[in-house]
Amino acid sequence: MGKGDSQVPELDAEASRGGTDEDWAETKKEYIQALTDMACGMTADPIQSASWHTMQAHCMKKQISDYILNPQWKSNLPRLYVLLLRCAEYCVKIMKHQGYSSCSKYHKESVKHLCEQALTRAPEVKAALHKHLDSRRDEASREPEDDLDCAPSAPPMEGDGSPLQSLEASRHVRFRSGDALEEWHRPLIRTAIASTCPDLNAARLKPIHVPQRVLDGFMAGAQENTLRSIETCALLGAVEADSGFQITAVIFPKQIGKSDYCEARGEEEMLMEVMKRDLIIVGWIHTHPSQSAFLSAVDLHMQCSYQLSLPEAIAIVMAPSKQPNMGIFNLTDAGLAEVRNCREAGFHPHSKQSFTVCQHATISPSGTVEIVDLRNA
Numbered sequence: 510m511g512k513g514d515s516q517v518p519e520l521d522a523e524a525s526r527g528g529t530d531e532d533w534a535e536t537k538k539e540y541i542q543a544l545t546d547m548a549c550g551m552t553a554d555p556i557q558s559a560s561w562h563t564m565q566a567h568c569m570k571k572q573i574s575d576y577i578l579n580p581q582w583k584s585n586l587p588r589l590y591v592l593l594l595r596c597a598e599y600c601v602k603i604m605k606h607q608g609y610s611s612c613s614k615y616h617k618e619s620v621k622h623l624c625e626q627a628l629t630r631a632p633e634v635k636a637a638l639h640k641h642l643d644s645r646r647d648e649a650s651r652e653p654e655d656d657l658d659c660a661p662s663a664p665p666m667e668g669d670g671s672p673l674q675s676l677e678a679s680r681h682v683r684f685r686s687g688d689a690l691e692e693w694h695r696p697l698i699r700t701a702i703a704s705t706c707p708d709l710n711a712a713r714l715k716p717i718h719v720p721q722r723v724l725d726g727f728m729a730g731a732q733e734n735t736l737r738s739i740e741t742c743a744l745l746g747a748v749e750a751d752s753g754f755q756i757t758a759v760i761f762p763k764q765i766g767k768s769d770y771c772e773a774r775g776e777e778e779m780l781m782e783v784m785k786r787d788l789i790i791v792g793w794i795h796t797h798p799s800q801s802a803f804l805s806a807v808d809l810h811m812q813c814s815y816q817l818s819l820p821e822a823i824a825i826v827m828a829p830s831k832q833p834n835m836g837i838f839n840l841t842d843a844g845l846a847e848v849r850n851c852r853e854a855g856f857h858p859h860s861k862q863s864f865t866v867c868q869h870a871t872i873s874p875s876g877t878v879e880i881v882d883l884r885n886a
C-alpha cells in the first residue's frame with residue numbers, strides 16, 4: 510500500500526466506487542500509457558534533408574525549454590512528457606537518416622545531445638507527473654464532506670472497456686465536477702481521445718495566429734518570381750504563448766523554383782536564423798502563380814514532415830491568379846497516415862480527403878512580422 514493510504518478512507522462516495530490504491534495505480538498506468546502511445550511514431554522523412562530535421566528538432570528543444578521555464582509548467586506536464594518522448598524518438602530517427610553522415614559536426618553533436626537530454630528528462634517528468642497526480646488525489650480526498658451532496662452522480666461504467674474509455678470513466682468516478690484535478694485532467698483526456706478520433710482533431714491543437722503582414726510581406730518578396738510564373742516558398746517562424754503560436758517571422762531560404770515546384774536549400778543557414786531568434790517553425794508558405802490554392806502530392810509530402818514534428822504545423826498556399834486567392838491547410842489524421850506510409854515521389858495521386866482547410870489558424874489584422882530573406886545572402 511502506498512504512503513497516501515491514510516487519505517483513502519476519506520475519499521468521497523464517488524471515489525469509493527472502485528477507488529482503491531490498486532485501481533488508482535492502474536488508472537495512472539493507463540493514463541501514462543495513453544501519453545506514450547500518443548508520442549510514438551516519429552519519423553525523419555527522407556523527403557527532407559537531415560539538416561532540415563535537425564532544425565525541427567531544435568524547435569522541439571525550444572518548446573521543451575519553454576515548458577520547463579514556464580511557472581505554470583506543472584499544468585503542461587502531460588504535454589511536456591509527450592514532447593520529450595517524441596523528441597527522443599525523432600533524434601534517433603534523424604541519426605538513422607540517409608543524409609545524417611554528411612551533416613556538420615555541430616549538427617550531429619546537437620542532435621546527440623538533445624537525444625540524451627530528452628531521454629534523461631523523460632523519466633524525471635514521468636516521476637513528477639505521478640507525484641502531481643497523487644498530490645491532487647490526496648487534496649481531493651481531504652475536501653469537506655458536505656461538498657459531496659453537490660457532486661453529480663457518476664455515470665455508469667459502460668462501453669467497450671478500452672483503456673481510453675476506462676480512463677474517461679475513472680475521471681468521472683473519482684473526481685467531482687469542478688475539482689482542480691478534473692480541470693487539469695480534462696484537456697489531456699480530450700487529447701488522448703482526440704488522437705484516435707479525427708473529428709476532435711482541431712480541439713487538441715493550439716491556435717496559430719497569422720498576422721496579415723505574413724501574407725503581404727511574403728507576397729511582396731515573391732512578386733518577382735510570381736510575375737515570371739515561378740513558385741516561391743518561405744518558412745513560418747513563431748513564438749509560443751499560452752494562447753497559441755504567434756507567427757513573428759517569414760524566412761525566405763535559398764531556393765530553386767519552377768512553375769509547379771519550389772525547393773529550399775541551405776538548411777544550416779536557415780537553422781542559424783531560427784536559433785538566433787529562438788523561433789519555432791510552425792509551417793510554410795508558398796505560391797501557386799498559375800494554379801488554384803490546394804496541396805499537390807509534393808506539397809502533401811512536404812506538409813507531412815512538418816506536421817509530424819509539430820502537429821499544429823500549417824501550409825499556406827497563395828494563388829494570386831485564382832479565386833479564392835489563398836488557403837491555409839493541414840493534413841487530416843487519415844491524410845497523415847496515408848502520406849507518411851507513401852513511398853512515391855513527384856506528382857502522384859492521393860485521396861481528396863488527405864488535407865483540409867485548417868481550423869486552428871486565424872488571420873489577424875495586427876502583429877509585427879520580420880521578413881528574413883536569405884536568397885541573396
Ligand SMILES: [Zn+2]
Nearest residue numbers: 797804805808
Ligand atoms: Zn504547391
Ligand SMILES: [Zn+2]
Nearest residue numbers: 806848851853
Ligand atoms: Zn504520396
